[in-house]
Amino acid sequence: MDYDDPYESLPSTSTTTTHMLAGSAAGVLEHSVMYPVDCVKTRMQSLVPDPKADYRSVVDAFNTIIRHEGLLRTMKGAPIVVLGAGPAHAFYFACYEYLKKTLSGGQKGNHIAHGVAGSVATLLHDSVMVPVDVVKQRMQVFNSPYTSCRSCAKAILKQEGIFAFYRSYTTQLTMNIPFQSVHFMTYEFMQDILNHDRNYSPVTHMVSGAAAGAVAASVTMPLDVCKTLLNTQESCTRTHASYVNGMISAFRTVYEFQGLTGFYRGLTARVIFQMPATAISWSVYEGFKYIITKKQAVEDTLPKTLSIRAASASSHPD
Template sequence: MAPYESSSSSSNPKEVFIPSYVKAISGSLGGLVEACCLQPIDVIKTRLQLDRSGYYKGIVDCGVKIVKDEGVRALWKGLTPFATHLTLKYTLRMGSNAVLQKHLRDPGTGELSNSARLISGFGAGVLEAIIIVTPFEVVKIRLQQQKGLAPELLRYKGPIHCAFSIVRDEGFLGLWAGAAPTVMRNGINQAAMFTAKSTFDRVLWKKYEGDGQTLQPWQSMISGFLAGCVGPVATGPFDVVKTRLMAQNRLAGSEVVKYNGMIHAIRTIYSEEGLLALWKGLLPRLMRIPPGQAIVWAVADQVIGLYEKRVLKQS
C-alpha cells in the first residue's frame, strides 16, 4: 500500500505521509502473530506437495496421520525458521513496497497509478523472495519433510544445524534452491495483494490511507482475506515447483536429482502426474494464505492507524 492516498474527495480531507519504517514495524508484528497461528496448515501443505505415493488422502487425513504417526508437536515442525522468516519477510515486504511506491508516484500530483502499484508490489515480492524467503523456506521444507520426532532418527537436528548442513554438503547456493519459482510466486502474489487490499479498503470501507480513519480489526481482516485469495490460484504451479526443488538433496551418492530447474520441473510434474498436480496443496494454501493476510492486516492496520491518529492529532 502507498504511504498516502491522493484524493480530492471529501472522504479524505487530510493526507498523512506514513514512513516506510512504520509500515515495516506493522508488518513484522503481523507476521509473528500469523506464524504462531497458522504453522500446522503450512506443514500439511508441504507434506501434500511432497507426497508422490498418495499416502495422504487430503487435508484432514494428512493432519490426522501426522498427529497419529508423529505426535501433535509435528504440526509445528519448522516453527522457528517459519516465524523468523515471516517476521523478516513482512518487515521487508511492507517497507520496500512503501519505498517503491513513494518513488513511483507522479511527481506533479503525487498520485499512484494502478500499474505503479502493481510494479511496487511485484518489486517487493522479488526482493523478499531473494533476500529472505528462499533460504528460510529451504530450511523449513527440509525440516518439515522429515518424519518422526526422535532426534537420533532425524538428519537435521534443528534450523541452524539444517542450514549449516546444506551449506556444507551442497554449497552456499543450496540455500537458494528453487529461487526462480519463488521469485515468480512472491512477485505475482504481492503485486496482486497490495493492489487488491488498497482497492477493497476503498470500495468496502471508504478508507484512504492517511485520512486518520482506523479500520476495525474485523474490517481489516475481511479486506486482507479477500486480497489474499487471488495469489494462490495464480501462482499454484510456482509454489509446487518451488517446494519440489527445495526438497531435493544434492548430496553425492544420494537419490538422483529429479528436477533440473523450474521449467523442467513443470514439464516433468505435468507429464508424470497430470495438470492438476501443479496445483497440489492449493486448498491448504487457501486455508493458510487468506487467513494469514487477514491476521497480518488486522495487526498492521492498527499500528498504522495509531500513527495516523497521532500525527493528525499533533498537526
C-alpha cells in the same frame, strides 16, 4: 487520493520506521499462527508423502500427521520462519508503501502502481525468505532427518553448498512477483469498494486481505508446487541428475510423477493458509500503523498545546 490523513501519510521523520515495525509485527504473527497449515500444505504437495498417509483433504492430512507423529510435528521448522519473517516483512512493507506513494502520485485507484510496488517489494522479501523456506520445508517433509533448523542449515551448506539455499529463488520470484502483484492490486481494489475513504477499519482490512490471499494463491498454485520440489529435493525424483535444478526441470518432474493434477495438489490447503494469513497480516499491519501514527500525532501536538497554554497563562496573570 491525497495523503493528508495522518493514518495514510506518516510524519516524514517516522514513515519508514513505522512501516518496518508494523510490517515486522504482521509477518511474525502471520507465520506463527498459520504455520501448522503451512506444514500440511507442504505435505500435500510432496510427490512421495508418508505411504500410510491419508492426504485427500486438509483435515485428513492434519489428522494423519497428529495421529502418527504428534501435534508438535506440525510446528517443526517454525523457529527459523519466525526469525526470518520479521526483517523480511519489515523491508517488504516499507518498500511497498514508499513505492506505492511515489508511483501513484498520491492518486487513489492506480492499481498498476500498486502491482509494480508489490513486485519490487517482493525482491527484498524473497532475498530473506527463500533460504528460510528451504530449511523450513526440509524440516516439514515426512521422515525429515533433521532435528533442528540449525543442523538442517549446516547439513545443506556442507552437502550442497550455499547455492542450495537459492536454488528456488528464480522460481520463487516467478511465483511471488505475480502473486504479490495480484495480492496488492486485489487488496487495494477491495479497499476501494469497502473502505473508500481509507479509514482505519479492522473488518475491511481483514476481508480485503483474505480476498487478496485467496485470489493470488489460486493464480500461482502450479509455481508453488514447483518451488516446494526445488526446496525439498525429494530423492525419489532425482533419477537422471544429482538435483532438480530450475523451473523447467521442476515442471517436468511434477508432470512426470502426477500429471496436470499434480500442479494443484494442496490448493485447498494453500488457500486455507493464505486467506487468514493475509487477513492477519494486513489487519495487524494496519493496526500497528494506526496506533503508532496516532501516538506520533499526539507527541507532535503536545508541545504546541503546552505552548498555547503557557502563552494564555502569561497573558492572564493572577
